[in-house]
Amino acid sequence: MMIEVKNLFKQYKEVLALNNFNLSVDNGDIYGLVGPNGSGKTTAINCILSLLNYEKGDIFIFNEKMNSSKNNIKAKIGYIPQDVSVIYDLNVYDNIDFFCGLYIKDKKLRKQYIEEAIDFVELNDFRRFLPKKLSGGLLRRLNIACGIAHKPELIIFDEPTVAVDPQSRNKILQGIKELNLKGATIIYTSHYMEEVEYLANKISIIDKGHILVTGTSKELKSFVGLGNSLEISNIKIDKNYMDELNNIRGVSKILKNKNDLKIIVENALAISNIINYLNKNNIIYDSLNIKTPTLNDVFLEITGRELRDNGY
Numbered sequence: 267m268m269i270e271v272k273n274l275f276k277q278y279k280e281v282l283a284l285n286n287f288n289l290s291v292d293n294g295d296i297y298g299l300v301g302p303n304g305s306g307k308t309t310a311i312n313c314i315l316s317l318l319n320y321e322k323g324d325i326f327i328f329n330e331k332m333n334s335s336k337n338n339i340k341a342k343i344g345y346i347p348q349d350v351s352v353i354y355d356l357n358v359y360d361n362i363d364f365f366c367g368l369y370i371k372d373k374k375l376r377k378q379y380i381e382e383a384i385d386f387v388e389l390n391d392f393r394r395f396l397p398k399k400l401s402g403g404l405l406r407r408l409n410i411a412c413g414i415a416h417k418p419e420l421i422i423f424d425e426p427t428v429a430v431d432p433q434s435r436n437k438i439l440q441g442i443k444e445l446n447l448k449g450a451t452i453i454y455t456s457h458y459m460e461e462v463e464y465l466a467n468k469i470s471i472i473d474k475g476h477i478l479v480t481g482t483s484k485e486l487k488s489f490v491g492l493g494n495s496l497e498i499s500n501i502k503i504d505k506n507y508m509d510e511l512n513n514i515r516g517v518s519k520i521l522k523n524k525n526d527l528k529i530i531v532e533n534a535l536a537i538s539n540i541i542n543y544l545n546k547n548n549i550i551y552d553s554l555n556i557k558t559p560t561l562n563d564v565f566l567e568i569t570g571r572e573l574r575d576n577g578y
């Protein structure tokens with residue numbers, strides 16, 4: 267177990283930001299912590315890292331109880347904060363040198379690590395640039411380099427792709443997979459569902475400071491009983507055919523919106539049965555699309571609210 271958080275409560279004056287928050291992260295995980303704005307993701311991370319005090323709860327990292335004086339634990343963690351935290355008077359190279367130097371005292375080794383970090387985030391052409399000369403995406407990449415240069419075993423990314431151009435975003439996501447393949451355990455917070463689905467082997471959905479559900483994205487979807495669906499647009503179909511459609515094996519629900527149908531199915535066979543049925547009865551329509559449920563649908567199903575998702 268890399269991280270174990272038990273019954274954590276955190277209050278900011280009148281706001282209860284964490285309300286019995288529990289988390290278990292295994293060695294080797296890419297763990298996605300997903301939730302809407304203000305749900306408590308950053309607060310949870312800051313408590314885990316002992317950057318914030320909390321009212322109640324226990325936090326273990328590498329099987330050791332965490333507190334702010336545990337420098338041995340901190341040395342094995344990389345933290346990429348949500349708000350870019352670099353030193354604006356230092357250039358790219360010197361920033362990485364500064365943060366890496368907090369943990370790596372051997373100068374020769376540090377130099378090697380800095381070069382590897384610069385290569386990793388592809389900032390070679392910008393090594394002498396001051397942060398204010400970097401674009402938003404490049405600045406985020408510098409923020410990452412500062413957090414990972416000392417080769418931590420556990421890396422925590424707090425929404426690293428917000429307001430980042432698509433090219434930098436792809437590099438960041440690929441980089442995280444690569445770090446994980448090289449052995450790092452990752453915690454990744456986001457409200458971009460697609461990113462978390464792409465990256466994470468385990469996902470927790472947090473809302474109002476409490477984890478609602480945890481599982482693989484497949485498990486979360488089946489947990490709320492969301493199957494694939496078939497969306498048929500502009501269909502010309504009589505009521506009696508509709509009743510028969512409802513009775514096709516594997517059809518669990520049919521939603522009608524004017525001339526469009528959304529048919530929730532239990533399995534792939536149901537989809538081919540529906541298509542066969544429509545063909546056999548010469549029922550015409552404009553188009554037919556198969557949709558898989560998203561984590562957004564899971565959140566909507568559990569809370570009745572949309573998880574704000576800006577897409578890309």
Ligand SMILES: Nc1ncnc2c1ncn2[C@@H]1O[C@H](COP(=O)(O)OP(=O)(O)OP(=O)(O)O)[C@@H](O)[C@H]1O
Binds near residue numbers: 278302304305308457
């Ligand atoms: N320093 C603070 N003082 C008072 N309230 C705070 C403070 N920091 C956060 N909060 C409140 O605590 C709750 C959790 O905030 P937090 O920043 O942890 O959420 P988040 O999930 O990281 O949100 P986002 O996706 O916007 O980053 C929110 O209601 C927020 O307004």
Ligand SMILES: [Mg+2]
Binds near residue numbers: 348424
């Ligand atoms: Mg946050």
